[in-house]
Amino acid sequence: GAVVSQHPSWVICKSGTSVKIECRSLDFQATTMFWYRQFPKQSLMLMATSNEGSKATYEQGVEKDKFLINHASLTLSTLTVTSAHPEDSSFYICSVGTSGGHEQYFGPGTRLTVT
Amino acid sequence: AQKITQTQPGMFVQEKEAVTLDCTYDTSDQSYGLFWYKQPSSGEMIFLIYQGSYDEQNATEGRYSLNFQKARKSANLVISASQLGDSAMYFCAMREASKTNYGGSQGNLIFGKGTKLSVKP
Numbered sequence A: 001g002a003v004v005s006q007h008p009s010w011v012i013c014k015s016g017t018s019v020k021i022e023c024r025s026l027d028f029q030a031t032t033m034f035w036y037r038q039f040p041k042q043s044l045m046l047m048a049t050s051n052e053g054s055k056a057t058y059e060q061g062v063e064k065d066k067f068l069i070n071h072a073s074l075t076l077s078t079l080t081v082t083s084a085h086p087e088d089s090s091f092y093i094c095s096v097g098t099s100g101g102h103e104q105y106f107g108p109g110t111r112l113t114v115t
Numbered sequence B: 001a002q003k004i005t006q007t008q009p010g011m012f013v014q015e016k017e018a019v020t021l022d023c024t025y026d027t028s029d030q031s032y033g034l035f036w037y038k039q040p041s042s043g044e045m046i047f048l049i050y051q052g053s054y055d056e057q058n059a060t061e062g063r064y065s066l067n068f069q070k071a072r073k074s075a076n077l078v079i080s081a082s083q084l085g086d087s088a089m090y091f092c093a094m095r096e097a098s099k100t101n102y103g104g105s106q107g108n109l110i111f112g113k114g115t116k117l118s119v120k121p
Helices: none
Strands: A004-007 A010-013 A017-023 A033-038 A046-053 A067-073 A076-081 A089-096 A103-106 A110-114 B011-016 B019-021 B032-039 B046-052 B062-070 B076-080 B087-098 B115-120
Touching: A004 A089, A004 B087, A010 A017, A017 A033, A017 A089, A017 A110, A033 A067, A033 A076, A033 B032, A046 A067, A076 A089, A103 B032, A103 B046, B011 B019, B032 B076, B046 B062, B046 B076, B046 B115
Parallel strands: A010 A110, B011 B115
Antiparallel strands: A004 A017, A017 A076, A033 A046, A033 A089, A067 A076, A089 A103, A089 A110, B019 B076, B032 B046, B032 B087, B062 B076, B087 B115
16 A cells, blocks of 8 residues: 655644644655644544645635645645644644545654643 | 444453444435544554445455445444454544545545444453
8 A cells, every 4th residue: 555654753842833744655646635633532633635736725624824734746745833832732644545546545643742 | 413423432342252333424425435444552544444335245354344334324344353453443434525626535534533442351
């Protein structure tokens, strides 16, 4: 199956700073990537759909100016949490889909803690 | 209304026995896909099994099988011969064709709240 990496795997930052999370598709080109957020003991919730070469599509209630998504190439999407607050502490997971198949492949996730 | 409902927050099973994790879904699409993922404490999402809405046979992958009852809109996961390593969170998910940009796997998944499975030795 496809390999998806995320970097960093975990990060601790101070309130008010910005954090960038990278999602890389290592062995195929992904025109679409998805960003999910998972709070402790909860399910995954879609934040936004990242489209290569165009603006991301955000889900209702997700602030696009706070969660900046850049999908500049077919193998890389980045999520930047701007002016982070403790309530942004969560597990952020990206996923990619392959053309012609049904499976979605998930990255290992990034655990963000804002102090 | 919830799109994916998993009514069992937690389940216990004895090692080597079979266990069924429940999942019901709600969609008006005729074409959709149903997924089960395993999430161990490390957080990674591990794909287990997929069932397409037009698939007539229940999907099977090794010890995992999906009991697909379309009329009841249920897609229960059956794990046979449970192992200690099966202890994890299990999520049922759905992708609706109407939400897909390009068809295939390009649409996002909607997840249930998950079931925590604990396998007892």
